Amino acid sequence: MLDIPLLVRVHLDALMAAQIDMGVCDAIQQNRPVGKPTAMSAPHLPKVAGIDPAVPPPAHTSAPLSTSAPVPPTGPGAVIQDRLAGWVSDLTTLHELTERLSRTCVLDDALNELLRAGAALVGARRGLVVLEPADGLGPAVTTGLGLAHADLGHIETVPRSATPYGRILDGLPDADGGSDLVGEAGSGGSGPDPRHREVAARLGYAASYALPLTTDTGDRMGAVVWLYDEPAEPPERRRHLVGLYLRQAAEQVARLVELDRAHTRLATVTEELLPSRLPRVARVQLAARHRTGPRGGGDWYDALPLPEGALGLAVGSVTGSGPSAVAAMGRLRASLRAYAVMEGEDPVAVLSDLELLLRLTEPARSATALFAYCEPARGKIVLAGAGHAPPLIVGERRTEYVETSLSAPLGMLACWEAPSVEIQPAAGETVLLYTDGLLHRTGDPMDRAFARLHAAAASVPRAARDDPGAIADHVLRTVLPDGLDVAGGDEDVVLLAARFA
Template sequence: MSTPASSPSPPSSKVAGIHPPLPPVQHTPGPPSQENRRSAAIRRPGLTEDRLAGWISDLTTVQALTERIGRTGTLAEAIHETLHAGASLLGARRAFLALRPLEPPGPWQSPGGEQLAGLGLDRADLGQWETVPRASACHTRLLDARPGAEPTEIGHRDIAGESALHPQHRAVAARLGCAASYALPLTTDAEHPLGAAVWLFDRPGVPEPRQRQLLARCLRPAARHLAGRLELSRARRAIATVRDELLPARLPRLPGVALAARQRAEPLGGAVCYDALALPDAGLGLAIGATPETGPAALAAMGRLRAGLRAYAVMEGEDPVAVLSDLELLLRLTEPGHAATALFGYAEPAVRRLVFASAGHPPPLVIGERGAEYADTALSAPLNMLACWEAPSVELELNGGETVLLYSEGMLRRAGWPSDAAFTRLRAAAADAPPAARADPEALLDHLLTALPPRPRAGGRPNADTVLLAARFH
């Protein structure tokens, strides 16, 4: 029988933890009397207000959860808040999210390789779910489904009692104490979902329709935000790979000298590279260069600059001024408008001799038993800043046990700002190194990075990459 128009329908139950369910309205059989009509008129506004208040409260809750997801800055934070939002709406205690691999599988490859992240689950627990066959696991079924095809959601009311599930699925759920589950895909405008989320329950049951509606409303913006964080993570990983290619795979081993290097990359740091290469006649080339520009284009330009520097070092490395002059000409012809600082030194470890030239780069720091001092260098402009670059070379006669330190501007920014105070702090940190650290270049670099931890950005300036290259002469 249809409900009379004068009698509103019972309201649907609210999400657990948000609003208690409202009691159903008692309908009056037969034609309403005048007194019943008066009572209904009194009750109807209150009931409408309760419904409206419930809807507003639900939407406010979803908005608050969505805003928390949108404020996350990293992919890991976005995943955690997404799972936490679903757990709050569904009353779940544990959950996990599976993201597609960074590169889609080829036609000859089987699906797989999803990245799993959990809420209330450790790495071992996630490994248990990875053993469930793809045809039975909720997240893989959603990820493997054809676009526009079912299922769009998967709920298991009683995992232990569902004989259609794979035995391994039921065994993993029993081992982890999971009685029920509910899964949804994370979809954007792309053809395939970027991932799937699974919420786990300690007792049998499935979420109510209102809970599922609120969760779906929350996951739509969450999926878009996750897609953005994922794309940013991929871009940063690609840039990190290119940055690593600017660095030597290993440092050479030559008699009479011990080498060590450290690199600490910053998300917005400029392109920095260093190099140490064995040269003819037992020589050693030491180089460091940087550009204030950021992004893939700056990294590519620095890669070409490093390749040119290595070639010139092999051809005329004994004359650092000639090496930097050739490099400046190369930069002016192939990278117009791109400035860079560089320092190149030619060392003869057997006689503890170092000749170097600088193009706008901070001077080397010589560290020994008596303290630390900067090498005297003439003022010079960065490469590609003048019509013709040239600066005199500097020769150092080193004592046994002394270390020459090359460093990037990022190390100075760790030491502080302005630059005068940064130079002072860096020299003081090197002079205060214990004897054991001064005797080992690896320990010396660790000491400097510990003594000068990263500092907040000064004056809105972005932090630069920190690069250290140390050469200790025996």
């Protein structure tokens, strides 16, 4: 039996495991040591956002005790093991970066993460990604890392034939990236475009490294470029690693682009189904605020002039989300307009007709609605609600909810009917109609959400009470401090303000 030293056995075991698990036999053959073997390098530290971090030498306060420290073993096994450790470290870094990118749900967040991770891989501090899908359907986005908006504007002034980035994608290689040293043109007339050098001097970068953002199917999504303060180029190992990362990033970006397009189309359809402008009626000022959730909901509002100087105001919400809910919302709103023109002075009859239509045409769907018949000349409002939140009156002397009777949503009972309520807003008072999406977005229980809405309306500054739009904006800012675009805000929001003179 052969007596094999333990150290050699460890190296052979590591090599065999790497060959079996990683499939790097060809790489080992290609990178076999030539000439005198070198000593094993320092172990690689765990990395999250970069590779090959510098390992600082130990700071000695006194001379070493002995100069005969053991020398690390040298030999082919040590070199191969060191290289295998480097490959494992690179794969770990790549896995962590792609996993972090996969957790992004918004296109802008994905582009920012792509820039940060790529900058760490290629050793740059600044960069930009230009999103210009080849199909021309958009969205066209330019996002910078370490670059102000004005800096991006300067880069976008470079002619398309001068550089492969900054909304200038012509000439960028299909697969491999390219480095660009910014300096004086060569004697033969080659070199960067003069405009390119001018912008580089203004922004203070001396070199760039650009890569296309292309999916596995060959669809060009855009380009990414990183900028260096000094003439530099990432080494081959880092170029290979960032290329692998961008292949995964392009797929994630393509998915988020499709999602963004779907949200945009749905929001556009929803906005087209709502009033493009509010009517002008004597003694009434109107303002509306509406925001569709990311999944597309069925909240709506309406304001239409009626005979004899009257005004009809309506808000409502259809159950469900997505295109089907948006389509149902459009049909319901159009039907309510017709009923309001025929018998708007009786809000109960309007909602009864609407309930019958909903039960016959869409038996699996329910809806809430509130319709108000306003006579500004008489200072009178008659309203009825079907499972809807009560209006809120805001004025100098009072801020209170209108007491409406409890009623079921439309489509919930065999025959809907509820009594109407008459109110008389004073001159200068504003009536707020809203959907329950505003309350749900607070994240509070309904009683606390109503209290928050009441407190927001009561705190409207005196200077803003003459403008219904300012009142609506103040209420939204107070009730939803994080804004309407906060992540996770799935509910639609509708707020309709009518100020009576």
